[in-house]
Amino acid sequence: MTTRRWIMKATLATLAFAPTFAAAADDPLRVSMLLAGQIDDKGFMEAGYNGLMAIEEQLGAEVSYIDGVAPEPDQLAVALRKLAAEGPDMVIAHGGQNNAAAEIVAAEFPEVKFTVVQGAVTGPNLASYEVLQEESAWLAGAAAGLLTESGVVGHISGIRVTPGLKGRGGFFNGLQHTNPDAEFLTIFAGDQDDNELSYRVASEQIDKGADIVFTMLNAGRTGAIDAMREKGARQIGNVRDWTADDPEVFVASAIANVSIAGLQAARDLKQGKWQGGQIVQIGLDNPDAVSLSLSSDVPQEVRAKVDALREQIIGGGIEVSTEYDGPEMQP
Template sequence: MNEPHLLSRRHALIGFSATALGLGACATRPAPSPVNALFAGQVNDQGFMQSGYEGFVQAQKAFGLSGRYIDKVAPRKELLEAALRDLAGGAAGLVIAHGGQNNAAAQQVASEFPNVRFVVTQGNVKAANLSSYEVLQEQSAFLAGALAALTTRTGVVGHMSGIRVTPGLKGRAAFAAGVAATDPKVKLLTNFSGNQDDNALSKRIALAQMDAGADVIFTMLNAGRQGVTDACAERQTRQIGNVIDWTQRNPGVFIGSAMATVSKAVFAAARDHAEGRWQGGVLRQIGLEDPEAVRLALAPDVAAPVRAALESVRRDIAAGKVRIPEQYTGPEFTA
C-alpha cells in the first residue's frame, strides 16, 4: 500500500470578510490573523476528520477568518511535525491540529513557534502557546456500552478501532466500562487494527468478531466503517456508530450512535481566537451538558425500557455519579 504523501494537498480557504457577512459597519475589532488546520486523514471520511473540517469551515464563515488546511498526512510524528511547521509559517495566528494523534507533534512545533497559537482537538497537551479542546466522546461511548449490553442476544459484543491514539483508547475504555457496569456477564471482543480507513481489513475483523459470537459491534473508525457496515448487512448484525448520527443514515444496521460532535471543538478554538478570548495552557472540555455536542442517538426500534435505562445512566454521568475510566486492561481480540 502506498503511504500518503506528506503534504498531499494544500488548500487555501478564503475567509468571508466582515462586510460579506453584513458586519462591516459594526466591526470594531481588527480582522483576526489567519487560522490554519491539520487533518491527519481524509476530510471526506464521513467521520472524525470530516466533522472537524466542517467545524473549521463553519468558523471561517462565522468569523470572517482566512486560512488553509492540509489533510491526508500519515499519522507519524515526523510527518505531522512537518505539516504543522508548514501551517505555522507566514502570517498564521492559530494552528489547529485535529485529533489526539497530534499531541507530541504539536508540543514540539509549538515550542519552535512561540508567537503562534496552537490547539490540539481531542488532545491533552498544554504549553504557554498551546491548549487542547476536547469533546468528551468517552461519555457517549460509555452509553454505547450500556446499549450494547442491553440489546445483545448472544451475550457477546464487539469494539473496533484503528490507530491507538488517546481519544480512541479512552473511548474503548469507556465502552468496556459501560458494558461491564450494565451486565458483567457480557463478553467484550475489542480490536485496534492499525488503520482507520481500510474497508477490506475492517470487514475481515468484523466477520471474525461475528464468528466469535458478537451480535452488536461498536465502531470507532473513519472511512473504514463501511467495511463493518457491509459485514453487518450480510450477517444481520447491529452496529453502534460514533461521531455523527449513523442511525439517520442506516437504521437497519445502526442501533445507535455515540455522538461526539468534534466539529464543536474546532469551532470553539477558532471562535476564541477570533473573539480575543483564546488562552494558552488550558484544557477545555465539552460533555453531555451540551446535547448538541455529546449524546447517544438511538434507532427507532430501540425498545422503551432500554431507552429509559439509558436515560438513567445519562443523568448519572451528567451528575458526576459515574466514574468513566481512561484505560482498558482486559484481553485484546485478534483476527
C-alpha cells in the same frame, strides 16, 4: 498530502497583523487546520473540516488547511510547520495523533497559538480542546449491554491514539455497568480507512458471537457495515448520527461532534478567552456536542434506562472510567 491555501476575504497585501497572538481588532481572524486523514471520510476528519468551515462562516475567519497526511509524528510536524510559517493567528491540529508533533512545533513558533482537538498536551501557546467522546461511548456500552441477545459485544478501532483508547475504555465500562457477564471482543486493527481490513475483523468478531459491534473508524467503516449487513449483526457508530443513515445496521451512535472543539477554540480566540496551558473539556452537559442516538427499534424501557444513566453522569453520580486492561484480538 493535499494542501488548501487561504480562502481570502481580502488580499494578502491588505492584511496587517499585530505582533501578539491574536489578530488586531479590525483584521479578520486567520485559522489553519491540519487533518491527518481524508476530509470526506464521513467520520472524524470530515467533522474537523466541517468545524473549519463553521469557523469561516460564523466567525468571518480566513481559513486554510492541509489534509491527507499520514498519522506519523515526523510527517505531522512538517505539515504543522508549513501552516505555522504562513503566520496565522491559530493552527488547529485535528486529532490526538498530533500531540507529539504539536508540542514540538508550537515551541518553534511562539507567536502562533496552537490547539489540538482531542489532544492531551499544553504549553505557553498550546492548548487542547477535547470533546468527551468517552461519555457517549460509555452510554453506548451501557445500551449494548441492555440490547445484546448473544451476550457477546465487540469493538473495532484503527490506530491506537489516546482518544480511541479512552473511547474503548468508556464503552467497556458502560457495558460492564449494565451487563457485567457480557463477553467483550476488542481490536485496534491498525488502520482507520481500510475497508478490506475492517470487513475482515468485523466478520471475525461476528463469527465469535458478537451481535453488536462498536466501531470507531473513519473511511474504513464501510467494510464493517458490509460485514454486519451480510451476517445480521448490529453496529454502533461514533462521531455523528449513523442511525439516521442506516437504521437497519446501526442500533445506536455515540455522537461526539468534534467539529465543535475547533470552533470553540477559534471563538475563544476571537473573544480573547483562549489560554495556553489548559485542556478544555466538552461533555454530555452540551448535547449538541456529546450524546447517544438510538435507532427507532430500540425498546422504550432501554431508552429510559439510558436517559437515566446520562443524567447520573451529568450529575456526578456516575464517574466515566476509561480504563481497560483486558485481552485484545490480534490484527
